[in-house]
Amino acid sequence: xxxxxxxxxxxxxxxxxxxxxxxxxxxxxxxxxxxVAAALQTPEALDALxxxxxxxxxxxxxxxxxxxxxxxxxxxxxxxxxxVVDALVDVPIVVPPAVAGLALLLAFGRNGTFGPLxxxxxxxxxxxxxxxxxxxxxxxxxxxxxxxxxxxAGVDRTLEAASLTLGMGPLRTFARxxxxxxxxxxxxxxxxxxxxxxxxxxxxxxxxxxxMGTTQTLPLAVxxxxxxxNVPVAVALAxxxxxxxxxxxxxxxxxxxx
Amino acid sequence: xxTFALRxxxxxxxxxxxAEIPNGVTVVLGPSGAGKSTLLRFIAGLQAPDxxxxxxxxxxxxxxxxxxxxxxxxRNIGVVFQEYALFPHxxxxxxxxxxxxxxxxxxxxxxxxxxxxxxxxxxxxxANHRVTALSGGQRQRVALARxxxxxxxxxxxxxxxxxxxxxxxxxxxxxxxxxxxDIRVPAxxxxxxxxxxxxxxxxxxxxxxxxxxxNERYASxxxxxx
Numbered sequence: 001x002x003x004x005x006x007x008x009x010x011x012x013x014x015x016x017x018x019x020x021x022x023x024x025x026x027x028x029x030x031x032x033x034x035x036v037a038a039a040l041q042t043p044e045a046l047d048a049l050x051x052x053x054x055x056x057x058x059x060x061x062x063x064x065x066x067x068x069x070x071x072x073x074x075x076x077x078x079x080x081x082x083x084v085v086d087a088l089v090d091v092p093i094v095v096p097p098a099v100a101g102l103a104l105l106l107a108f109g110r111n112g113t114f115g116p117l118x119x120x121x122x123x124x125x126x127x128x129x130x131x132x133x134x135x136x137x138x139x140x141x142x143x144x145x146x147x148x149x150x151x152x153a154g155v156d157r158t159l160e161a162a163s164l165t166l167g168m169g170p171l172r173t174f175a176r177x178x179x180x181x182x183x184x185x186x187x188x189x190x191x192x193x194x195x196x197x198x199x200x201x202x203x204x205x206x207x208x209x210x211x212m213g214t215t216q217t218l219p220l221a222v223x224x225x226x227x228x229x230n231v232p233v234a235v236a237l238a239x240x241x242x243x244x245x246x247x248x249x250x251x252x253x254x255x256x257x258x
Numbered sequence: 259x260x261t262f263a264l265r266x267x268x269x270x271x272x273x274x275x276x277a278e279i280p281n282g283v284t285v286v287l288g289p290s291g292a293g294k295s296t297l298l299r300f301i302a303g304l305q306a307p308d309x310x311x312x313x314x315x316x317x318x319x320x321x322x323x324x325x326x327x328x329x330x331x332x333r334n335i336g337v338v339f340q341e342y343a344l345f346p347h348x349x350x351x352x353x354x355x356x357x358x359x360x361x362x363x364x365x366x367x368x369x370x371x372x373x374x375x376x377x378x379x380x381x382x383x384x385a386n387h388r389v390t391a392l393s394g395g396q397r398q399r400v401a402l403a404r405x406x407x408x409x410x411x412x413x414x415x416x417x418x419x420x421x422x423x424x425x426x427x428x429x430x431x432x433x434x435x436x437x438x439x440d441i442r443v444p445a446x447x448x449x450x451x452x453x454x455x456x457x458x459x460x461x462x463x464x465x466x467x468x469x470x471x472x473n474e475r476y477a478s479x480x481x482x483x484x
Contacts, residue, residue: 167360
């Protein structure tokens with residue numbers, strides 16, 4: 001009987017691991033490295049690689065610039081509505097990306113609620129590279145803000161008090177004590193956030209569209225290449241993204257283990 | 259000379275205290291929860307009183323009536339925290355040099371003053387060690403060296419011996435008493451250990467917890483001269 005239970009546990013575990021590992025490993029076996037290199041030289045692939053690199057780096061910069069103060073406020077201050085804001089920050093994780101894209105379009109699109117206002121200011125967001133970045137910020141920011149909030153909350157405030165009494169002002173104390181001590185959480189959150197931005201598909205295609213060189217990021221290019229029967233390019237781009245994911249997951253793990 | 263007259267409504271009681279602290283060590287006594295640590299936080303500028311005034315060597319650090327508030331980073335007061343609050347990501351040397359870096363002293367001046375503070379506390383050989391690898395007694399010395407390196411106008415020590423094991427405590431107490439015997443700034447040493455009072459205190463300040471409305475007498479410190 002105990003043998004049967006053990007066997008059942010192992011079978012269940014092996015099945016799920018296989019379901020995750022087999023398709024991913026199979027992708028790498030689908031093409032030779034030479035095929036991948038050749039497929040990545042096509043204009044469609046180069047455009048998508050360049051666009052994804054640029055937009056995800058900008059999105060990550062925006063997330064860090066705006067998310068760090070938000071995470072610090074949530075970790076350190078209590079104010080009316082703090083719990084609501086705290087929960088709201090996590091919402092994009094559970095909102096389906098296509099729904100997020102629809103919401104962005106209906107808010108900031110040409111015919112959206114704030115469309116006329118933006119148009120009057122000479123700003124067009126929908127179906128531009130800026131929309132790609134906004135979609136990525138929307139879906140990816142929770143990963144950084146959550147991690148940073150926990151990182152800041154874990155810094156002993158007596159250390160900051162000690163820094164103040166030694167003559168460092170609040171900003172220098174933040175830079176020399178708070179940030180270095182929260183650094184593992186900040187870096188881990190930033191990396192996960194970047195990975196989520198890189199994989200973003202649903203909100204991007206709804207809000208930014210699918211224009212080669214302007215809004216067609218890596219995941220969109222994979223979809224388009226597959227639809228048009230150009231399987232090698234789709235697989236080559238997929239291999240690039242999976243390689244990034246693997247580096248990120250194992251990198252974050254080793255960072256957490258330190 | 260350090261003077262204060264402070265009033266603050268805290269969560270459990272109303273804090274009300276006034277005293278003049280001359281140069282040298284004054285031991286602050288009282289049961290836990292009496293507001294001893296809070297008094298140090300007021301003086302260091304880490305917490306603001308509801309009303310009151312603090313002066314140090316003739317300089318007003320806080321005066322609620324005149325809206326004067328000197329922030330902690332500009333008070334030049336050395337603080338030794340109860341658990342020492344050493345910066346875990348820095349070496350012993352960098353911890354001691356921290357306050358001098360804050361003052362943007364020259365590299366040579368910072369190095370010389372750091373070296374001197376390390377030498378006084380006899381921890382020069384630990385300069386390149388991570389503080390996380392030190393014993394309790396060593397951490398205590400680093401905390402003190404860090405507070406003294408800035409040549410503070412006053413020194414605040416919050417139960418500096420309580421984190422040490424009993425054997426180390428005896429030894430460090432004697433060393434501290436010797437070190438402080440010729441200190442030329444006001445030093446407040448918080449403790450609830452009578453042995454500390456015997457070792458350090460030619461002067462002591464008693465703080466008792468209390469609600470002013472209920473028992474005003476106990477809320478004020480009584481100054482004693484031995």
